[in-house]
Amino acid sequence: MPSSLDSGPDQTINYDAIVIGSGIGGLVTATQLAAKGANVLVLERYLIPGGSAGYFERSGYRFDVGASMIFGFGDRGTTNLLTRALAAVDQHLETFPDPVQIHYHLPQNLDLKVHRDYEKFLQELISLFPYERRGIRQFYDTCWQIFNSLNSMELLSLEELGYLARSFWQHPGSCFRLLQYLPRNVGDYARRYIKDPILLKFIDMECYCWSVVPAAQTPMINAGMVFSDRHYGGVNYPKGGVGQIALKLVEGLEASGSQIRYRSRVNKIVLEQGTAVGVQLATGETYRGQQIISNATRWDTFGHLVDEVPPAEAKWRQRYTKSPSFLSLHLGVKAEALPTNLDCHHILLNNWDEIAEPGATVFVSIPTLLDPSLAPPGHHIVHAFTPSWVKDWQVRSQTQYNAQKQAAAQKLISRLQQIIPNLDQHIHHMEVGTPRTHRRFLGRQDGTYGPIPSRQLWGLVGMPFNRTAIPGLYCVGDSTFPGQGLNAVAFSGFACAHRVAKDLKL
Numbered sequence: 001m002p003s004s005l006d007s008g009p010d011q012t013i014n015y016d017a018i019v020i021g022s023g024i025g026g027l028v029t030a031t032q033l034a035a036k037g038a039n040v041l042v043l044e045r046y047l048i049p050g051g052s053a054g055y056f057e058r059s060g061y062r063f064d065v066g067a068s069m070i071f072g073f074g075d076r077g078t079t080n081l082l083t084r085a086l087a088a089v090d091q092h093l094e095t096f097p098d099p100v101q102i103h104y105h106l107p108q109n110l111d112l113k114v115h116r117d118y119e120k121f122l123q124e125l126i127s128l129f130p131y132e133r134r135g136i137r138q139f140y141d142t143c144w145q146i147f148n149s150l151n152s153m154e155l156l157s158l159e160e161l162g163y164l165a166r167s168f169w170q171h172p173g174s175c176f177r178l179l180q181y182l183p184r185n186v187g188d189y190a191r192r193y194i195k196d197p198i199l200l201k202f203i204d205m206e207c208y209c210w211s212v213v214p215a216a217q218t219p220m221i222n223a224g225m226v227f228s229d230r231h232y233g234g235v236n237y238p239k240g241g242v243g244q245i246a247l248k249l250v251e252g253l254e255a256s257g258s259q260i261r262y263r264s265r266v267n268k269i270v271l272e273q274g275t276a277v278g279v280q281l282a283t284g285e286t287y288r289g290q291q292i293i294s295n296a297t298r299w300d301t302f303g304h305l306v307d308e309v310p311p312a313e314a315k316w317r318q319r320y321t322k323s324p325s326f327l328s329l330h331l332g333v334k335a336e337a338l339p340t341n342l343d344c345h346h347i348l349l350n351n352w353d354e355i356a357e358p359g360a361t362v363f364v365s366i367p368t369l370l371d372p373s374l375a376p377p378g379h380h381i382v383h384a385f386t387p388s389w390v391k392d393w394q395v396r397s398q399t400q401y402n403a404q405k406q407a408a409a410q411k412l413i414s415r416l417q418q419i420i421p422n423l424d425q426h427i428h429h430m431e432v433g434t435p436r437t438h439r440r441f442l443g444r445q446d447g448t449y450g451p452i453p454s455r456q457l458w459g460l461v462g463m464p465f466n467r468t469a470i471p472g473l474y475c476v477g478d479s480t481f482p483g484q485g486l487n488a489v490a491f492s493g494f495a496c497a498h499r500v501a502k503d504l505k506l
């Protein structure tokens with residue numbers, strides 16, 4: 001644990017910036033500002049950094065709290081935001097390239113893999129839908145246009161006019177293309193190029209498995225990133241687990257002279273004449289900062305950390321709603337259970353009509369196939385999760401809660417036997433996380449995975465940037481543009497730090 005736990009920050013300092021929460025969004029903001037010379041204080045309510053990208057250790061296993069499919073670790077272009085965020089504070093993480101992003105096991109025996117190699121993936125998909133050869137290429141090539149535009153320019157705050165003018169001047173083609181795709185959703189293009197109803201359902205699943213909404217509601221800009229970067233920078237797993245990303249960012253933050261403090265739950269943002277000027281912890285301690293940045297969700301920030309819900313936030317809440325949380329099963333299993341040539345990430349679904357039903361789509365990660373050091377010798381980690389609502393876990397007693405957890409775990413285990421046939425006989429360790437677990441440990445209202453459109457919206461146009469209606473208060477993380485995903489919240493962090501640095505005149 002870092003030394004800052006023992007020494008503690010100085011309550012008399014007026015920090016340049018205080019960041020509430022050490023999720024990847026918060027840490028990228030903090031390290032970017034620290035790298036520019038700001039004196040930053042990060043306050044984290046939990047024992048370790050990372051939030052949804054944290055980890056926990058049990059019986060010799062190191063489990064990732066959230067998904068293990070990581071984008072943003074490429075070694076070229078400008079969209080490799082995790083590589084860049086680490087490098088900004090002189091840090092680097094070794095990663096393992098994943099040759100297959102996802103192995104899909106879908107209804108009607110639709111079984112296919114998204115290979116790291118773009119052509120290999122297209123050929124596999126075209127072999128299943130040969131009459132859609134042209135449409136498949138047109139659709140995925142459209143995604144590349146977006147990706148290539150993003151990957152040609154520096155990615156900073158769209159709320160900073162100087163940056164916007166510079167970008168339009170230096171890369172007019174890329175910027176006008178991005179402007180054109182900003183209000184569009186994937187469904188618009190999928191339906192334009194593809195007619196086969198099953199292939200359209202497959203595109204829905206391609207979106208759902210990271211945006212938790214179907215193609216019609218998934219912003220095209222985000223799809224451009226995900227559907228292309230998996231073949232460009234690729235999906236790469238950090239050595240030592242996803243938790244290493246946050247630990248390394250903290251190392252860089254502290255080496256740059258800034259601080260993080262754990263077990264420090266902020267329960268109030270202090271306002272003076274309507275401007276955010278500091279924070280108060282649950283212990284009563286207060287800290288002053290010139291700029292305050294909340295990495296908590298917007299639902300946990302407005303109406304909680306600040307009493308008011310400004311009109312702009314109330315409007316946002318009409319357009320976006322909380323996505324479901326997840327039921328997560330973290331298993332330690334004996335190695336002999338795994339079939340040979342198993343891929344690291346899988347999606348299972350039995351019935352197309354149930355795609356968004358709790359328990360229906362099952363996400364599976366087996367990160368020890370890439371990094372065996374996460375489990376004791378001769379063992380693997382199998383992490384399975386499926387959408388689940390907190391309202392379905394309002395039980396009367398601990399006994400009832402435990403029984404519901406056991407029953408849900410057994411259901412997931414039997415689904416997993418589709419890819420690991422004798423799994424139930426090889427389980428060595430089991431942890432079950434519910435929406436209540438996510439709510440408690442991640443401090444996210446209802447344990448939500450993040451905001452999703454409550455109806456069909458204009459692509460990314462309605463997602464707020466980092467400034468808020470309250471002067472001196474910024475938001476960062478998945479309730480800001482462009483939404484969920486580590487690389488997405490890393491972008492939000494770069495953008496937030498850029499805007500804050502301008503406001504601090506750094």
Ligand SMILES: NC(=O)c1ccc[n+]([C@@H]2O[C@H](COP(=O)([O-])OP(=O)(O)OC[C@H]3O[C@@H](n4cnc5c(N)ncnc54)[C@H](O)[C@@H]3O)[C@@H](O)[C@H]2O)c1
Pocket residue numbers: 020021022023024025026043044045046049050051052053066067068069070071264265266267295296297300441442443444449450476477478479483484485486487489
């Ligand atoms: N494979 C992947 O792409 C992957 C894997 C893991 C996580 N993720 C993404 O990470 C995103 C979330 O990142 P994020 O940066 O927005 O946030 P986060 O929820 O991960 O982190 C927020 C942090 O703030 C802390 N916090 C909340 N309220 C606080 C308070 N009042 N006082 C002090 N600390 C407080 C929490 O403990 C947490 O550590 C999700 O969208 C998810 O998609 C993606």
Ligand SMILES: CC(C)=CCC/C(C)=C/C=C/C(C)=C/C=C/C(C)=C/C=C/C=C(C)/C=C/C=C(C)/C=C/C=C(\C)CCC=C(C)C
Pocket residue numbers: 067068069071102150155156158164167175176178179209210211221222223225226345346347363364365482483484485486487488491
């Ligand atoms: C004026 C104005 C406003 C404008 C102008 C124009 C322009 C310039 C524009 C620009 C724009 C930009 C820059 C944008 C950006 C964007 C970005 C960066 C984005 C990103 C994104 C990303 C993403 C979305 C990602 C995601 C991921 C995820 C979510 C993942 C997840 C995962 C999971 C969950 C998985 C699971 C699975 C299995 C296990 C299988």
